[in-house]
Amino acid sequence: xxxxxxxxxxxxxxxxxxxxxxPHTVTFPYHKKETAxxxxxxxxxxxxxxxxxxxxxxxxxxxxIDMVNLEQIEGKAGDSGxxxxxxxxxxxxxxxxxxxxPTGSLNLTKDYIYxxxxxxxxxxxxxxxxxxxxxNISFHSDVDTSLSMFDRVPMPExxxxxxxxxxxxxxxxxxxxxxxxxxxxxxxxxxCTEVCPDHMHIPEYINAIAKGEDDDAIRIIYDxxxxxEMCGKVCTRRCExxxxxxxxxxxxxxxxxKEYAVxxxxxxxxxxEIVNPDIQEPNGKKVGIVGAGPSGLTTxxxxxxxxxxxxxxEANEYAGGMVMYGIPKYRLPMDSxxxxxxxxxxxxxxxxxxxxxxxxxxFDEIYKEHDAVFVGIGFQKPYSIGIKGEDAQGAFPAVNxxxxxxxGKTPDMGNKVVVIGGGNVAxxxxxxxxxxxxxxxxxxxxxxxxxxxxxxxxxxxxxxGVEIMPQTIPVEIITDDNNKVKAIKYLKAEMVADxxxxxxxxxxxxxxETIMEVSSVIGAIGQEADYSFLPEEYRNSIEINRxxxxxxxxxxxxxxxIFAGGDAVNRTADxxxxxxxxxxxxxxxxxxxxN
Amino acid sequence: xxxxxATTLYLGPQHPGITGNMMIKLKVEGDTVVKAQTHVGxxxxxxxxxxxxxxxxxxxxxxxxxxxxxxxPNELNYSxxxxxxxxxxxxxxxxxxxxxxxxxSRLASYLLWFGGQNGSAGLYTMPQWSVGDRDYILxxxxxxxxxxxxxxxxxxxxxxRDLPNGFADRxxxxxxxxxxxxxxxxxxxxxxxxxxxRAQGIGWIDPAKAVEWGVVGPPLRAAGFKSDVRxxxxxxxxxxxxxxxxTQQGSDVWARALVRRxxxxxxxxxxxxxIDKMPGGPVYNKIPNPMKWTIPAGDAYVKxxxxxxxxxxxxxxxxxxxxxxxxxKGPAYVHGVTLLxxxxxxxxxxxxxxIMNSLGTCPPEIER
Numbered sequence: 001x002x003x004x005x006x007x008x009x010x011x012x013x014x015x016x017x018x019x020x021x022x023p024h025t026v027t028f029p030y031h032k033k034e035t036a037x038x039x040x041x042x043x044x045x046x047x048x049x050x051x052x053x054x055x056x057x058x059x060x061x062x063x064x065i066d067m068v069n070l071e072q073i074e075g076k077a078g079d080s081g082x083x084x085x086x087x088x089x090x091x092x093x094x095x096x097x098x099x100x101x102p103t104g105s106l107n108l109t110k111d112y113i114y115x116x117x118x119x120x121x122x123x124x125x126x127x128x129x130x131x132x133x134x135x136n137i138s139f140h141s142d143v144d145t146s147l148s149m150f151d152r153v154p155m156p157e158x159x160x161x162x163x164x165x166x167x168x169x170x171x172x173x174x175x176x177x178x179x180x181x182x183x184x185x186x187x188x189x190x191x192c193t194e195v196c197p198d199h200m201h202i203p204e205y206i207n208a209i210a211k212g213e214d215d216d217a218i219r220i221i222y223d224x225x226x227x228x229e230m231c232g233k234v235c236t237r238r239c240e241x242x243x244x245x246x247x248x249x250x251x252x253x254x255x256x257x258k259e260y261a262v263x264x265x266x267x268x269x270x271x272x273e274i275v276n277p278d279i280q281e282p283n284g285k286k287v288g289i290v291g292a293g294p295s296g297l298t299t300x301x302x303x304x305x306x307x308x309x310x311x312x313x314e315a316n317e318y319a320g321g322m323v324m325y326g327i328p329k330y331r332l333p334m335d336s337x338x339x340x341x342x343x344x345x346x347x348x349x350x351x352x353x354x355x356x357x358x359x360x361x362x363f364d365e366i367y368k369e370h371d372a373v374f375v376g377i378g379f380q381k382p383y384s385i386g387i388k389g390e391d392a393q394g395a396f397p398a399v400n401x402x403x404x405x406x407x408g409k410t411p412d413m414g415n416k417v418v419v420i421g422g423g424n425v426a427x428x429x430x431x432x433x434x435x436x437x438x439x440x441x442x443x444x445x446x447x448x449x450x451x452x453x454x455x456x457x458x459x460x461x462x463x464x465g466v467e468i469m470p471q472t473i474p475v476e477i478i479t480d481d482n483n484k485v486k487a488i489k490y491l492k493a494e495m496v497a498d499x500x501x502x503x504x505x506x507x508x509x510x511x512x513e514t515i516m517e518v519s520s521v522i523g524a525i526g527q528e529a530d531y532s533f534l535p536e537e538y539r540n541s542i543e544i545n546r547x548x549x550x551x552x553x554x555x556x557x558x559x560x561x562i563f564a565g566g567d568a569v570n571r572t573a574d575x576x577x578x579x580x581x582x583x584x585x586x587x588x589x590x591x592x593x594x595n
Numbered sequence: 596x597x598x599x600x601a602t603t604l605y606l607g608p609q610h611p612g613i614t615g616n617m618m619i620k621l622k623v624e625g626d627t628v629v630k631a632q633t634h635v636g637x638x639x640x641x642x643x644x645x646x647x648x649x650x651x652x653x654x655x656x657x658x659x660x661x662x663x664x665x666x667x668p669n670e671l672n673y674s675x676x677x678x679x680x681x682x683x684x685x686x687x688x689x690x691x692x693x694x695x696x697x698x699x700s701r702l703a704s705y706l707l708w709f710g711g712q713n714g715s716a717g718l719y720t721m722p723q724w725s726v727g728d729r730d731y732i733l734x735x736x737x738x739x740x741x742x743x744x745x746x747x748x749x750x751x752x753x754x755x756r757d758l759p760n761g762f763a764d765r766x767x768x769x770x771x772x773x774x775x776x777x778x779x780x781x782x783x784x785x786x787x788x789x790x791x792x793r794a795q796g797i798g799w800i801d802p803a804k805a806v807e808w809g810v811v812g813p814p815l816r817a818a819g820f821k822s823d824v825r826x827x828x829x830x831x832x833x834x835x836x837x838x839x840x841x842t843q844q845g846s847d848v849w850a851r852a853l854v855r856r857x858x859x860x861x862x863x864x865x866x867x868x869x870i871d872k873m874p875g876g877p878v879y880n881k882i883p884n885p886m887k888w889t890i891p892a893g894d895a896y897v898k899x900x901x902x903x904x905x906x907x908x909x910x911x912x913x914x915x916x917x918x919x920x921x922x923x924k925g926p927a928y929v930h931g932v933t934l935l936x937x938x939x940x941x942x943x944x945x946x947x948x949x950i951m952n953s954l955g956t957c958p959p960e961i962e963r
Binding site: 005007008009011012014015018035036037038039040055058059061092093094095096099100108138139145147148149181183184185186187188207210211 | 649652653656657660720724734737738739740741742745747755756759779782783786787788789791879881882883884885886887888
């Protein structure tokens with residue numbers, strides 16, 4: 001190339017052509033650049049939608065997100081009351097917090113300019129510090145893009161037509177692979193632990209299952225629940241109602257994962273080997289327990305581990321109380337329950353079967369023989385429906401039906417059964433009657449969505465061919481000459497909004513009276529406790545208020561030697577609450593006797 | 596002739612001609628470099644170690660920071676390594692979008708290089724133009740990924756989001772614009788006698804030693820070797836694209852500039868082909884819950900062609916939820932440390948940062 005390449009010297013001057021052209025990067029006068037639809041700018045949090053699960057804080061690799069208490073947010077079931085606070089000085093705008101937010105409340109906005117001389121004000125509470133951000137949301141995650149795993153691993157179950165043929169378990173439960181996958185969905189936010197009456201270590205045992213450490217999971221479950229497999233099958237699982245994933249998807253199958261874990265131990269011996277509990281030396285103190293239901297068994301198990309001499313007095317042939325006699329076997333098979341109870345017996349819990357307190361042994365004897373007494377009698381006595389003809393042959397309470405069937409009897413229900421009520425007992429009664437070969441109708445005063453029964457139970461009943469008649473009020477059981485049930489007279493009801501803001505009330509529609517021919521009527525509108533075993537002096541020494549024994553936080557009654565728990569004490573009346581009561585009583589009894 | 600006394604001159608660590616914070620200790624006699632010694636350590640952030648404490652997904656947000664001007668090969672390599680160990684499938688469309696990202700990032704990186712190469716020669720119009728034009732590509736990145744510089748877009752299993760509506764048209768418009776600008780760049784740079792005379796014969800790498808020294812990318816191609824991972828060991832969907840690997844024989848700054856100039860045009864063509872042929876379908880094979888996501892024990896080495904040359908990632912998993920080891924094999928270490936020290940001997944002081952730029956030295960990537 002020649003030294004004087006004229007062209008090469010001149011061409012660069014063509015750049016002069018750019019003079020006078022508008023610049024494309026910097027504008028004058030300055031205006032803020034409109035950012036892209038997906039721009040990852042400052043955070044915005046929808047405070048109402050946020051449940052304070054803290055997943056954003058967990059994923060943040062810069063530890064830029066703290067969970068803080070806010071004045072305007074109250075914690076409640078399913079909401080920790082905490083909200084994320086972002087240190088904008090640490091944030092790297094990766095938006096993983098947005099991708100893992102199970103509710104979709106946390107988003108990034110188009111805003112990106114924030115200047116302050118005060119380092120402390122770099123701490124932002126998105127949604128509080130920038131309420132205007134809600135109109136400016138850019139980077140967000142919807143159900144498709146979110147990294148939360150919203151879909152539950154399906155539970156294999158028997159077909160509805162197959163089910164009604166026998167009392168075989170309807171759920172087939174998770175295989176190992178399915179359980180691992182289901183467990184891996186959990187984000188360990190602990191909202192479930194908060195609402196579990198027993199505060200079970202849910203994220204911990206789910207984590208163990210996810211990692212393939214099933215034995216660890218069993219040990220974690222047995223830390224405060226000795227009936228893990230029972231709960232795994234029939235718990236009312238309030239934990240799942242508040243699961244962070246249920247906001248936009250399916251809750252983690254906490255109950256079934258528990259079933260999976262404890263179900264790994266097939267026998268009581270295996271259970272003992274895995275749990276391998278630390279049993280303390282006998283301390284010479286004796287505790288008597290009335291009733292081998294969930295609360296009594298829990299108290300007995302943990303007291304026995306602590307070296308107490310524990311004896312349970314049980315009226316029936318088998319332990320388990322309402323769990324044994326009130327829950328149909330297609331939900332909780334006998335051998336599963338017996339395995340868990342055999343294990344308790346193997347670590348020193350003594351159970352006296354067929355010993356009804358007040359008949360075979362007096363309460364006074366128990367009281368005097370032991371250093372402390374725990375009363376876990378449950379709700380056994382059914383409420384009457386309160387309509388004409390209730391004493392007819394073929395009209396009986398659901399708990400009696402369940403008791404009979406679970407004791408091995410097959411009562412004759414005829415061909416058409418009507419069940420009155422909308423709770424789990426009503427559904428159980430209906431599904432059992434279906435298995436006994438009858439056509440079944442459930443009559444419930446309110447709407448289906450108002451039924452207190454578990455939605456899965458309602459669905460199960462429907463699959464099995466049970467007909468649900470909502471907004472139906474029975475008024476009379478019509479009998480034949482032999483005082484045998486012949487038909488039921490009922491009214492249809494309409495829902496009327498409650499003026500005081502309560503839930504809508506059913507009001508009968510005049511002239512809607514109908515008669516349906518039926519062979520049996522089953523009442524399932526609730527039960528109450530039976531205190532007839534308790535002598536007057538003891539009944540006076542403890543306080544009984546509206547059918548429930550009054551206890552303090554330690555489950556201690558007004559008589560310091562008597563503790564109580566279970567349905568006869570708490571308002572929730574489910575097995576897990578009974579277990580929680582029992583677990584609390586253990587600590588109180590230990591404190592009472594050992595200090 | 597009297598021997599001149601040698602002086603020590605420190606170039607950097609905060610010198611404007613340096614491509615990032617590093618320092619070159621020059622022993623000079625007069626204007627001539629007798630010995631050059633590189634000193635790094637000003638940008639060490641310990642990313643490889645940090646990743647051992649972060650789970651598999653969290654690590655993905657770190658890797659892009661390893662190289663500021665060209666973060667995407669890091670994201671790609673990390674993701675591909677994880678996918679290889681885990682055996683995770685990537686949807687076909689995601690592979691195409693990844694390729695689009697890689698080529699756009701190559702264009703952005705070369706635009707920055709256009710500026711650096713000219714700026715270090717004292718030709719200050721080009722940096723204004725090319726860095727400004729680079730913003731058009733950053734606009735595309737912003738629209739596609741939400742971030743302008745650090746995209747955090749290519750992640751294990753695919754890419755984070757699909758193309759927005761109308762994105763393909765805007766890509767094509769930008770390509771047309773850049774092609775038009777490339778002619779103006781030619782007038783300002785390649786047809787410019789001053790640039791030619793500065794670049795020719797400077798920073799010569801002995802082709803006989805290039806491979807031995809570990810030279811890769813445009814400097815190796817400028818030494819006459821037809822070497823490019825995209826051709827030699829095709830990844831993504833490069834085997835479905837029509838492109839040439841340019842080579843030059845000069846092995847000097849000029850030859851390297853010509854190689855990059857040709858590749859710039861090739862990348863524009865490739866982006867057009869990608870937009871034209873891209874299939875539909877999903878863009879992401881979702882990973883499980885990131886908190887509990889474990890990768891089976893194993894290891895993988897993957898490589899990609901970055902704008903600076905072959906870029907490799909070696910990732911080891913011990914079966915836990917975090918990487919056991921991530922090792923980055925970047926071209927800048929070889930180019931910016933060993934090679935630079937070798938070829939600076941005998942160079943003029945004013946050519947030091949000029950040569951450095953021609954090698955695509957990236958100190959943040961040297962140190963990681």
